[in-house]
Amino acid sequence: MGWAALAASPPVLAEYGYNLQVPASSVAHDVFQLHNLIMLVCLVIFVAVFSVMFYSLLKHRKSLGHQAAHFHENTTVEIIWTVIPFIILMGMAYPAAKVVIDMKDTSNPDMTIKITGYQWKWSYDYLNDGIRFYSTLATPREQIDGSAAKGEHYLLEVDEPMVVPVGKRVRLLITANDVIHSWWVPALGVKQDGIPGFIRDSWFKADTIGTYRGQCAELCGKDHGFMPIVVEVVSEDDYKTWVAKKQGTAHAAAADNDKTFDVAELVARGEKVYLANCAACHQANGMGIPGAFLPINGSKVATGPIADHVRVVLDGRPGTAMAAFAGQLSDADIAAVVTYQRNAWDNKMGDAAQPAAIAAARGGAAEAAAPAAQ
Numbered sequence: 001m002g003w004a005a006l007a008a009s010p011p012v013l014a015e016y017g018y019n020l021q022v023p024a025s026s027v028a029h030d031v032f033q034l035h036n037l038i039m040l041v042c043l044v045i046f047v048a049v050f051s052v053m054f055y056s057l058l059k060h061r062k063s064l065g066h067q068a069a070h071f072h073e074n075t076t077v078e079i080i081w082t083v084i085p086f087i088i089l090m091g092m093a094y095p096a097a098k099v100v101i102d103m104k105d106t107s108n109p110d111m112t113i114k115i116t117g118y119q120w121k122w123s124y125d126y127l128n129d130g131i132r133f134y135s136t137l138a139t140p141r142e143q144i145d146g147s148a149a150k151g152e153h154y155l156l157e158v159d160e161p162m163v164v165p166v167g168k169r170v171r172l173l174i175t176a177n178d179v180i181h182s183w184w185v186p187a188l189g190v191k192q193d194g195i196p197g198f199i200r201d202s203w204f205k206a207d208t209i210g211t212y213r214g215q216c217a218e219l220c221g222k223d224h225g226f227m228p229i230v231v232e233v234v235s236e237d238d239y240k241t242w243v244a245k246k247q248g249t250a251h252a253a254a255a256d257n258d259k260t261f262d263v264a265e266l267v268a269r270g271e272k273v274y275l276a277n278c279a280a281c282h283q284a285n286g287m288g289i290p291g292a293f294l295p296i297n298g299s300k301v302a303t304g305p306i307a308d309h310v311r312v313v314l315d316g317r318p319g320t321a322m323a324a325f326a327g328q329l330s331d332a333d334i335a336a337v338v339t340y341q342r343n344a345w346d347n348k349m350g351d352a353a354q355p356a357a358i359a360a361a362r363g364g365a366a367e368a369a370a371p372a373a374q
Contacts, residue, residue, distance in 0.1 A: 021187040024212055024233070025204045028189030030099045038092055045088070103189070106203045109171035113162070117174075117181025117194040119220060119323065120227040120280060124162050127173075131246045134328065135160045136276045137226045141284050144226075156213045159276065161230035165239035169205045178323065179221065185214030185229055193218060206233040221321070222292065223280050256332040257359065263339065263352045270340025273333045278341075281321065286345045293321065297345040306351055309338050310361050326362060331355040 023029040060066045114125040121136040138157040142148035176194035184191040192202040214229040282288050286297035296302050316324035335353040342349040
């Protein structure tokens with residue numbers, strides 16, 4: 001009865017540092033219960049097998065005068081040691097299969113979110129609400145470099161968390177843009193690989209309002225540990241307020257694409273874009289990582305023709321870790337980060353890219369890709 005009570009108390013057990021997180025969804029609760037059940041079965045088998053083994057070693061040792069028995073084959077024993085493990089395995093397979101089937105049942109969702117993994121961030125597309133944004137690590141570079149004390153949520157904090165309403169069935173469509181990533185939030189019972197060229201799905205329904213943290217669980221590159229996941233579960237009213245705010249922000253960002261900025265505005269905005277998207281590889285000082293990532297400070301790209309610079313940021317460099325940002329950043333953000341790179345550190349080019357030039361560059365790429373009229 002004592003073991004059964006413990007197995008039925010996940011919030012209590014999960015407080016221990018070496019146990020699973022407190023379940024916050026029905027799937028996570030089922031996974032936790034299954035984990036406890038299987039561990040108990042393994043413990044019973046361990047105690048039974050080693051008890052018999054040690055009893056035999058102690059009571060049938062040569063020093064007590066026991067003689068080794070000589071026998072060959074015993075049909076009854078062979079049947080017993082075949083049937084009992086089979087029954088145990090079937091007894092574990094039934095609840096495990098129920099949990100797995102439930103985890104894979106993504107039918108009848110209340111909302112659907114497409115998640116795409118990048119090196120090293122996540123994008124979230126709310127297909128029902130027309131919202132799209134990127135979520136990147138928010139831990140300050142000073143903490144990562146060791147020049148400042150580590151925060152409470154070191155490497156587990158983001159600038160834009162995923163927000164969902166409590167009690168709603170959320171379907172997740174998970175993929176990746178470059179290499180294999182894995183979206184994992186233990187408290188919600190979700191762990192699904194994102195594979196380039198494929199869309200995998202999963203789901204959860206959060207039972208409790210709160211903040212739940214996870215990480216990419218796939219070794220996806222040198223900064224694998226720098227792409228955390230944060231899910232904010234809020235009330236339905238708070239979710240509606242958040243949706244309205246995000247939609248307003250999206251409209252404002254679209255309006256920025258039609259503006260003309262002065263150089264100081266672009267540099268200030270570009271620094272934020274650079275730190276969020278480029279500093280992981282090229283470093284905050286623009287010096288890159290020798291042997292891995294080229295520097296931007298003094299580079300031929302950042303000090304060469306601005307049109308070539310824009311093209312590299314838009315299209316990336318195929319065959320290298322340099323990603324294409326055409327689908328990740330707005331025209332205004334690309335103009336800002338190009339301007340920042342050309343005027344930061346020792347570059348001091350004094351020129352600037354405007355959103356209209358980025359839009360024109362995108363159009364030129366589309367025209368070049370279009371087939372010629374016959």
